[in-house]
Amino acid sequence: MERYFDHLLDLLAAICGAILVFMMLSIGMDVTARLLFSYSFTWTLEGSEHGLLAIFALGMPWLAREKGHVGVEFITDTLPAALKAPLARIVALFVALLLGMLAFWAVRAAMNDYSHNITTFGIHPIPRFLLPSLVAIGMGLTALQYFREAVTGGHAKPSLDKEMDK
Amino acid sequence: MTALLTFAIIIGGLLTLMAIGLPIAFAFLTVTSLGILILQGGGDSFQQLILSMISSVSTFALVPIPLFIFMGAVLWHSNLGKQAVDALDKLLGRLPGRLSLLTMSSGAVFSALSGSTMANTAMLGKLLMPQLIQRGYSRDLSMGPIMAAGGLAMLIPPSSLAVILATLAKLSVAKVLVAAIVPGLILAASYTTYIIARALISPSSAPEAPQERVGWKVALKAVMRDLLPLGLIVMAVTGLIVIGVATPTEAAALGALASLALCIGYGRLSLKLIQDSLTDTLKITIMTLAILAGALGFSQILAYSGATSGLLSLVFAADTGQTETIIIMMLVVLVLGCFMDQIAIMLITLPFFIPIAKALNFDEITLGVLMLINLETALMTPPLGLLLLVMKGAAPADTPLSDIYKSALPFVAINLLVMALIIAFPNLITGFTSMVFR
Numbered sequence: 001m002e003r004y005f006d007h008l009l010d011l012l013a014a015i016c017g018a019i020l021v022f023m024m025l026s027i028g029m030d031v032t033a034r035l036l037f038s039y040s041f042t043w044t045l046e047g048s049e050h051g052l053l054a055i056f057a058l059g060m061p062w063l064a065r066e067k068g069h070v071g072v073e074f075i076t077d078t079l080p081a082a083l084k085a086p087l088a089r090i091v092a093l094f095v096a097l098l099l100g101m102l103a104f105w106a107v108r109a110a111m112n113d114y115s116h117n118i119t120t121f122g123i124h125p126i127p128r129f130l131l132p133s134l135v136a137i138g139m140g141l142t143a144l145q146y147f148r149e150a151v152t153g154g155h156a157k158p159s160l161d162k163e164m165d166k
Numbered sequence: 167m168t169a170l171l172t173f174a175i176i177i178g179g180l181l182t183l184m185a186i187g188l189p190i191a192f193a194f195l196t197v198t199s200l201g202i203l204i205l206q207g208g209g210d211s212f213q214q215l216i217l218s219m220i221s222s223v224s225t226f227a228l229v230p231i232p233l234f235i236f237m238g239a240v241l242w243h244s245n246l247g248k249q250a251v252d253a254l255d256k257l258l259g260r261l262p263g264r265l266s267l268l269t270m271s272s273g274a275v276f277s278a279l280s281g282s283t284m285a286n287t288a289m290l291g292k293l294l295m296p297q298l299i300q301r302g303y304s305r306d307l308s309m310g311p312i313m314a315a316g317g318l319a320m321l322i323p324p325s326s327l328a329v330i331l332a333t334l335a336k337l338s339v340a341k342v343l344v345a346a347i348v349p350g351l352i353l354a355a356s357y358t359t360y361i362i363a364r365a366l367i368s369p370s371s372a373p374e375a376p377q378e379r380v381g382w383k384v385a386l387k388a389v390m391r392d393l394l395p396l397g398l399i400v401m402a403v404t405g406l407i408v409i410g411v412a413t414p415t416e417a418a419a420l421g422a423l424a425s426l427a428l429c430i431g432y433g434r435l436s437l438k439l440i441q442d443s444l445t446d447t448l449k450i451t452i453m454t455l456a457i458l459a460g461a462l463g464f465s466q467i468l469a470y471s472g473a474t475s476g477l478l479s480l481v482f483a484a485d486t487g488q489t490e491t492i493i494i495m496m497l498v499v500l501v502l503g504c505f506m507d508q509i510a511i512m513l514i515t516l517p518f519f520i521p522i523a524k525a526l527n528f529d530e531i532t533l534g535v536l537m538l539i540n541l542e543t544a545l546m547t548p549p550l551g552l553l554l555l556v557m558k559g560a561a562p563a564d565t566p567l568s569d570i571y572k573s574a575l576p577f578v579a580i581n582l583l584v585m586a587l588i589i590a591f592p593n594l595i596t597g598f599t600s601m602v603f604r
Contacts, residue, residue: 023419068449
């Protein structure tokens with residue numbers, strides 16, 4: 001089961017990478033077309049904004065697994081190992097609960113937008129419920145990842161050593 | 167409840183959560199969520215928080231962040247950055263303190279490309295420190311330039327931190343990027359002068375390294391082949407913004423595409439290069455966006471609780487002058503920067519600082535540039551600056567922390583002097599930006 005979860009997080013990270021490449025190409029093409037042919041793609045701006053949100057939401061659980069959410073650790077680093085490990089589990093459980101709660105409210109926001117048929121503002125409006133839905137998926141999966149860490153141990157932030165090894 | 171008490175509870179709560187190891191993004195979200203529960207009764211306000219997070223992340227002005235980072239990552243993984251440093255080495259010839267100058271230039275290039283001053287310090291500390299010591303360089307002329315180099319990377323375009331600052335402070339990204347150029351050049355010149363002066367005054371601290379004589383033809387070839395293309399990309403990115411042909415986002419996209427084109431030209435483009443660059447880019451981008459998403463609600467809670475307006479009233483009641491107030495702000499950043507992440511500091515302080523600067527008629531772009539220098543200064547300010555601790559881990563095992571402090575102090579002093587210069591003569595920045603954006 002854990003293996004499938006890891007595959008899912010990898011797949012989401014790959015989607016984020018593809019979105020980033022698409023953003024880069026579309027903006028590059030847009031500015032080139034504008035300068036050379038006085039033609040502009042009207043969807044680039046809104047597409048990039050939605051793309052950035054998708055990268056944030058879908059990439060968050062993957063980043064949590066990669067221990068990429070940075071924290072201040074010079075105090076916890078001074079704690080004895082016997083105290084550090086349970087504290088890390090408590091912190092992970094706390095984050096899981098926090099994100100679980102926010103995922104719940106993101107679902108409520110999506111349902112609210114869906115029931116009122118709300119669309120985004122702009123030249124190319126899309127149903128707005130898609131945006132909180134992305135957040136709900138991202139927060140929900142990140143909550144699961146932190147819950148996994150709370151159960152299995154380990155702390156959900158990169159250590160100084162990891163930063164140095166980059 | 168007084169404004170000061172409200173402010174102390176909110177900031178104190180945030181710092182406590184960070185101290186127990188909560189990742190910064192989630193520490194902000196926790197305080198915001200508690201604020202919503204206490205001040206607004208929870209419920210549907212949480213839906214509003216979700217929508218605020220969406221609007222804070224879905225901002226076109228933030229798009230340069232992943233694109234600049236990707237551009238840097240591509241140049242980094244393709245080794246084109248290292249190639250540029252080698253070319254620079256040939257150019258420096260027999261300049262006093264040549265290896266320290268090279269270390270500083272490499273640090274500035276690699277910090278800009280990797281997007282992480284800490285990773286850069288760790289890497290150069292491990293790679294170059296032993297070589298410098300072996301060649302008889304003193305510890306302070308070995309470690310100081312490595313730590314100071316990050317400051318240059320934060321100022322000389324393309325700087326992701328400058329884009330984040332401009333977005334958070336609702337300033338023009340183009341103006342902040344351009345405004346940082348002059349102080350960046352002043353800092354580079356000051357560091358260079360200090361290193362050369364130290365090497366001349368105390369030749370034993372920077373013995374002349376055996377350097378193969380390089381003819382001008384070889385040096386010119388190295389510059390044309392290895393340094394110029396990289397320099398052209400950076401200049402083109404800045405130039406397109408300055409002449410108004412492209413927005414910072416568009417210039418960043420073109421820069422990223424140009425770096426890929428450069429890799430094709432050098433025959434270095436591979437699937438692994440793209441994969442590694444994308445992985446690095448996503449890690450930094452998602453982390454940054456998560457902090458930004460978590461912190462927008464935080465600044466709203468600060469405003470809603472009355473802490474922002476209360477603190478502003480206190481500042482005005484104290485009736486300190488413009489210069490004194492700016493100095494106090496910078497001291498706050500300096501202290502926070504010794505133990506907190508740079509983006510987190512901006513998120514905590516900017517909601518207060520920008521209104522205060524406006525009220526005092528102090529140019530906000532200049533304030534932004536001061537903050538950029540200060541954020542980097544704080545990282546290497548003894549005793550807690552994170553770079554000092556990273557350097558301790560990267561330097562040879564017998565290096566005492568006191569030596570690391572000593573090597574950082576001259577560069578901290580230079581940074582503070584440059585900041586003082588900007589506060590005394592803000593025209594250095596305002597004059598340049600108004601000339602460029604006439």
